[in-house]
Amino acid sequence: MNPTHYVVALLTLGLTTTSFSQSIIQLPTRHRHPLTGNRRIRADDSLYCASWRFSVETNDAGAWSSIPARCQDYVKEYVSGDRYLSDSDVVAGESLAFIRTVNVSAEDAGFESDKWSEIFDSNTFNEWVDLAEAPALPASLRFYKELQELGVTIFLLTGRDEFQRNVTVKNLAYAGYSNWERLFLREPSDEGKLATLYKSEKRLQIEDEGYTIQGSSGDQWSDLQGFAVAKRSFKLPNPMYYIA
Amino acid sequence: MNPTHYVVALLTLGLTTTSFSQSIIQLPTRHRHPLTGNRRIRADDSLYCASWRFSVETNDAGAWSSIPARCQDYVKEYVSGDRYLSDSDVVAGESLAFIRTVNVSAEDAGFESDKWSEIFDSNTFNEWVDLAEAPALPASLRFYKELQELGVTIFLLTGRDEFQRNVTVKNLAYAGYSNWERLFLREPSDEGKLATLYKSEKRLQIEDEGYTIQGSSGDQWSDLQGFAVAKRSFKLPNPMYYIA
Numbered sequence: 001m002n003p004t005h006y007v008v009a010l011l012t013l014g015l016t017t018t019s020f021s022q023s024i025i026q027l028p029t030r031h032r033h034p035l036t037g038n039r040r041i042r043a044d045d046s047l048y049c050a051s052w053r054f055s056v057e058t059n060d061a062g063a064w065s066s067i068p069a070r071c072q073d074y075v076k077e078y079v080s081g082d083r084y085l086s087d088s089d090v091v092a093g094e095s096l097a098f099i100r101t102v103n104v105s106a107e108d109a110g111f112e113s114d115k116w117s118e119i120f121d122s123n124t125f126n127e128w129v130d131l132a133e134a135p136a137l138p139a140s141l142r143f144y145k146e147l148q149e150l151g152v153t154i155f156l157l158t159g160r161d162e163f164q165r166n167v168t169v170k171n172l173a174y175a176g177y178s179n180w181e182r183l184f185l186r187e188p189s190d191e192g193k194l195a196t197l198y199k200s201e202k203r204l205q206i207e208d209e210g211y212t213i214q215g216s217s218g219d220q221w222s223d224l225q226g227f228a229v230a231k232r233s234f235k236l237p238n239p240m241y242y243i244a
Numbered sequence: 245m246n247p248t249h250y251v252v253a254l255l256t257l258g259l260t261t262t263s264f265s266q267s268i269i270q271l272p273t274r275h276r277h278p279l280t281g282n283r284r285i286r287a288d289d290s291l292y293c294a295s296w297r298f299s300v301e302t303n304d305a306g307a308w309s310s311i312p313a314r315c316q317d318y319v320k321e322y323v324s325g326d327r328y329l330s331d332s333d334v335v336a337g338e339s340l341a342f343i344r345t346v347n348v349s350a351e352d353a354g355f356e357s358d359k360w361s362e363i364f365d366s367n368t369f370n371e372w373v374d375l376a377e378a379p380a381l382p383a384s385l386r387f388y389k390e391l392q393e394l395g396v397t398i399f400l401l402t403g404r405d406e407f408q409r410n411v412t413v414k415n416l417a418y419a420g421y422s423n424w425e426r427l428f429l430r431e432p433s434d435e436g437k438l439a440t441l442y443k444s445e446k447r448l449q450i451e452d453e454g455y456t457i458q459g460s461s462g463d464q465w466s467d468l469q470g471f472a473v474a475k476r477s478f479k480l481p482n483p484m485y486y487i488a
Contacts, residue, residue, distance in 0.1 A: 058301055060338050086291045090295040205328075
């Protein structure tokens with residue numbers, strides 16, 4: 001049986017991330033409780049912002065450029081607390097359940113290719129690195145390691161530029177990632193391409209090498225859509241920014 | 245200027261809905277507060293079930309057949325309370341914002357077709373009818389009426405069978421819907437088709453009539469995916485059941 005291959009998409013890190021990191025760290029003080037200092041999110045903001053997050057995560061919102069002012073506290077609380085970890089855990093669990101199915105039924109699945117491939121995005125650890133709130137997102141790292149134990153070969157696909165290879169590899173190693181099959185970064189010819197196109201082209205390249213892309217994970221819809229898409233796609237939570 | 249056309253997808257009503265309606269009405273009593281009688285959802289269930297709902301609404305979960313037992317109270321609370329209404333409101337607002345953009349920039353948009361079309365799903369009112377908890381989902385009905393005020397011609401597309409036309413029209417009228425352009429139901433030749441295929445074929449038929457499908461709304465991913473997809477798709481909330 002041939003090894004299962006799993007393509008891992010990495011997050012595009014750039015000005016967007018940086019400016020977000022700053023905005024999220026500079027918490028408004030006006031909503032703090034005068035005695036406890038805890039942030040207080042108004043009930044109607046909480047209701048609205050949960051719905052805003054729904055619309056962002058389902059891609060209903062389409063392109064959006066910044067977190068609504070009234071939702072900055074909400075998003076900070078979301079990503080700093082249990083809910084972000086829990087959402088990531090559930091997605092990782094479902095991704096793993098899927099790839100296990102592929103493993104079990106592999107020889108009966110009738111794939112034309114004799115190599116398999118799948119996309120996974122371990123990216124969200126990067127923003128924690130940016131926020132100096134390492135370690136890696138636990139669910140992503142655990143998933144990555146479980147994929148390796150299953151014999152899944154892992155590709156990494158990031159919107160970063162080739163000149164950032166060293167710092168990217170360093171970040172990955174720092175967060176506990178190792179032994180991927182290949183790390184794709186933007187080559188000069190990829191400059192200026194929308195993420196959806198760039199990542200689709202890289203997936204097509206992988207397919208052209210004979211892999212069947214079984215799955216794909218990413219915290220952006222642009223990691224998952226376009227062409228040469230995976231058989232299953234897994235949207236990881238990210239209410240912090242949007243990459244087209 | 246030609247009128248803008250908006251395709252409205254209706255929910256598939258069938259055994260799935262019925263069995264859900266029963267299961268959601270039969271509330272477990274074990275979680276009720278002994279004094280107040282209010283339902284109590286364990287904190288860890290609430291955290292998990294919010295993440296389960298994330299994975300369902302993003303389609304990360306893929307096909308699923310039933311609400312996890314530990315999440316039945318959570319889902320009941322979600323659909324009975326403010327959050328379901330708020331999520332629906334936000335999606336309706338974004339859908340409307342989009343169609344307004346199309347209206348404003350219409351003559352500059354350079355569409356090849358001289359007719360426009362868009363998909364919208366007002367469906368969720370149906371499950372309230374099933375639950376005898378009418379009226380219609382307010383956000384959907386408001387959106388429907390605003391579309392009409394904008395001159396948008398509305399198509400309805402449901403997974404129901406043609407023999408259910410009368411009861412469907414009656415339901416729609418009861419909930420306040422009127423003056424749609426056309427209501428599609430499954431014809432005998434559509435029997436047994438997965439919803440994604442059936443709805444894609446109907447969209448293609450609309451396109452073949454010269455419409456450009458600008459948008460699409462539905463509470464199932466199978467309302468939105470496949471071929472002849474709209475330029476923008478809007479996933480309405482539905483953590484209650486999955487239709488492939």
